Amino acid sequence: MVIDQIHDLQQVYRKVLNSMSRPGSISKLNNMTEKLEDDFPCNDAFFLCALTVLDAEVTFHVVASEEKKARLTEIISSYTMSRVAPVDKADFILLLQDAPEYQVEQALIECKIGNLRDPQQSATWIIESALLTNSSGLSLSGPGINGVQHLQTGINQEFWQRRNEKVNEYPLGIDVILADFSSQVACIPRTTAVTITEVV
Known part of the structure; x- marks a missing residue:
C-alpha cells in the first residue's frame, strides 16, 4: 500500500465530511484508491473510509460472510489499531455486500443509537455498495439538501425501513457512509429523511 497515511487520508476525510454535510451527494x-496495491476483502473506497475514521480510540464490528469477516477484521485491526466489539457496543459497523440478510437485520436491531444525554x-x-x-x-430530504436528492444505493428496502425506525427519535439514530466499487462515496446522516421510491 502506498497511501500517504496523513495527506491522502485527510483528503478522504474531507470528501466524507463533504458528503455527510450534503446528504446524497x-x-x-x-485519486486515492488508485494508489492501493493490495487485495482487500472489500472495495477500495470502503477500505479507505474505514482507514480514515477508525483509530485506537474506537471500536468496530464487521458484518460479512465468515471468511471475509475474519480477514477484514484482522486487516482493519492491524492498520488502525481499532478494537473489535460486539455489534451492540461497536462505534462503527462495517457491512460488506456478501453479508447474510439475517445478520444485517440483527445488527440493525442491536446497534447503538446513542441516548438523549450522549446522542x-x-x-x-x-x-459496501455496488454502484x-x-x-x-x-428520495432524501432534510438539512444540507435543497429540496429533494435522489440516491440509488443497490441496498434492499428492508435495510432503509429498519434504518428509518432507528432515526425516528432524533437526535438518536445512526449515520451511514456508503462506498461503491467505482471509488465513490455518499453519506446519509441521521438528520436525513429517507423515502423509498422503488424496490432497491
Missing part, C-alpha cells in the same frame, strides 16, 4: 476517491454515542455504518448513482431508489 456523491464524491469520488479515485453521539451511536454507531456509524460503513456500507452509487443519483437516480431513483431513495
